[in-house]
Structure formats: C-alpha cells, structure tokens
Amino acid sequence: MAKKKKVTLKLDHVSKSFAKIENDEVTHALNEIDLTMESGEFISLVGPSGCGKSTILRLVAGLIAPTTGKVTVDGKEIVEPSPERGMVFQKPTLFPWLTVKDNIAFSLKMQGKLRGNEEKVETMLKVIGLENFRDDYPGQLSGGMAQRVALVRSLINEPDILLLDEPLGALDAFTRMNMQDEILKIWQEKGQLAIMVTHDVDEAIYMGTRVIVMDANPGRVVANIKISEKYPRDRSSETFVRYRNEILNRLHFGGNRAD
Numbered sequence: 036m037a038k039k040k041k042v043t044l045k046l047d048h049v050s051k052s053f054a055k056i057e058n059d060e061v062t063h064a065l066n067e068i069d070l071t072m073e074s075g076e077f078i079s080l081v082g083p084s085g086c087g088k089s090t091i092l093r094l095v096a097g098l099i100a101p102t103t104g105k106v107t108v109d110g111k112e113i114v115e116p117s118p119e120r121g122m123v124f125q126k127p128t129l130f131p132w133l134t135v136k137d138n139i140a141f142s143l144k145m146q147g148k149l150r151g152n153e154e155k156v157e158t159m160l161k162v163i164g165l166e167n168f169r170d171d172y173p174g175q176l177s178g179g180m181a182q183r184v185a186l187v188r189s190l191i192n193e194p195d196i197l198l199l200d201e202p203l204g205a206l207d208a209f210t211r212m213n214m215q216d217e218i219l220k221i222w223q224e225k226g227q228l229a230i231m232v233t234h235d236v237d238e239a240i241y242m243g244t245r246v247i248v249m250d251a252n253p254g255r256v257v258a259n260i261k262i263s264e265k266y267p268r269d270r271s272s273e274t275f276v277r278y279r280n281e282i283l284n285r286l287h288f289g290g291n292r293a294d
C-alpha cells in the first residue's frame with residue numbers, strides 16, 4: 036500500500052468555550068492550545084475527564100470551530116468535515132440496516148466512487164479478517180468485529196489524518212490488545228497522522244510516538260512526551276515503566292508530583 040502524502044496539522048492558540056445551558060457560566064474546554072503534529076506520528080491524548088481531549092478531535096474533524104485561534108492543515112484552516120480526516124468513535128457507528136460489506140463501501144458509494152473501487156472494499160475486509168462476515172449485519176457482530184468495521188470504514192477514504200476517540204474503550208482486555216496491534220499495523224503501512232484519545236496510560240505509551248498529557252479547568256496541555264521505543268513495545272520493560280511513571284506523575288497519580 037502506498038504511503039500517504041505528508042501533512043502538518045497545527046493548533047495555533049486554540050481556545051474553545053461552551054456556554055452552559057443551565058446558568059450564565061462558561062466551560063473553558065480548551066485554553067490556548069499550541070500543538071504541531073505531522074504525518075507518521077501517532078499521538079496519544081490522555082488526561083482526566085473534561086480536559087478537552089474529544090474537543091481537540093472534534094475541532095480537527097471540522098465538526099466544531101474554535102472560539103479563538105486556528106486549526107490548520109498545511110496552513111489551510113479547517114472549516115468543515117472532510118473524508119481526509121476520518122473519525123472513529125468508541126461506539127462503532129455502523130448502519131444497522133447495511134451489511135458489513137455495504138457499511139465499508141458506504142462512503143465510497145456516497146461520493147460516487149464505488150465503481151472501479153470494489154477491490155478496495157475486498158482488501159479492507161481482508162485487512163480486518165472479516166471476509167466471511169461480509170453479508171452479516173452489525174447486530175450479528177461482536178464488539179471487536181464491529182469496531183474493526185468502523186475502523187476500515189474510515190480508512191477506505193485513505194484519510195491523511197485518522198482521529199480515534201477512545202476506539203478501544205468498550206472492548207475486553209484481550210480484544211483490545213489485539214486491536215492495538217492491528218491499528219498500529221495499518222498506521223505503519225500508511226504512515227498517516229493518527230491522533231487517539233485514550234484513558235489507558237499503558238495503551239497511550241504502547242501505541243504513541245508521542246503522548247500529550249492534558250489537565251482540566253481550563254483544558255490545557257501539561258506535557259508532551261516523545262516515546263522513543265521501537266515497535267512492538269514491551270509493556271514490562273524498564274523504559275516503558277519509566278514512561279508510565281512520568282505520565283502518571285503528570286496526571287497526579289504518582290507518588291510525587293512532577294509539577
């Protein structure tokens with residue numbers, strides 16, 4: 036499979052506030068975020084609930100706009116959703132009335148690009164090992180299988196940026212570890228920019244080339260940690276444990292606070 040073209044994603048002084056419906060207060064979901072990310076990186080976003088992780092993904096997806104600041108890809112401001120920025124959610128958002136194959140083919144069909152690309156659908160079915168389930172409906176699939184379908188349904192558009200909003204959060208530990216390796220394999224082949232929200236510090240280190248640690252009220256970045264270990268990573272190695280301690284400290288779960 037061909038590598039993706041290189042892109043640079045920038046969040047430049049990005050703040051996002053939401054007005055609360057019940058009173059006059061404002062939630063500062065993100066405050067002055069400056070981040071640069073590039074193709075070939077796998078960014079893990081970790082932080083307590085409400086620190087703005089999903090808000091970052093939704094801004095990059097073009098689902099919402101920043102209150103102040105800019106989100107750009109190669110200098111061009113993101114103003115709307117695009118198949119070039121594919122999103123995968125924790126709950127697989129499949130169409131229950133379409134078969135596995137038709138779910139995967141859906142966006143190509145909507146863009147009028149299915150004809151001549153049928154082979155792509157077959158390749159995707161093979162990538163996730165579900166060739167024999169092509170005619171099944173989402174309701175017949177296990178959680179892991181459904182999440183695989185949701186993943187390749189985004190990948191079929193060959194996005195430059197893959198946005199993963201806790202995609203493995205609802206899976207059992209064993210399926211989750213398998214899926215971590217599957218996602219890494221796909222990302223390594225394509226070399227796109229992947230940004231994944233996770234609550235699991237080990238998953239963040241196991242998968243990320245960089246772990247961005249956030250804190251809440253207001254949502255902000257408190258650490259940007261490059262993970263220099265080769266893949267596949269050993270969760271029990273000394274270096275891994277050192278990264279884990281560093282991140283837990285940043286999240287205030289360590290024995291001694293780092294800041």
Ligand SMILES: Nc1ncnc2c1ncn2[C@@H]1O[C@H](COP(=O)(O)OP(=O)(O)OP(=O)(O)O)[C@@H](O)[C@H]1O
Pocket residue numbers: 053054055062063064082083084085086087088089090091254
């Ligand atoms: N559409 C919205 N309207 C009002 N408030 C919102 C909206 N979206 C997010 N928020 C608020 O912004 C803050 C950040 O939300 P966000 O979902 O980005 O956090 P998160 O770090 O992803 O949290 P979690 O880990 O619980 O998913 C939260 O306080 C949330 O309640």
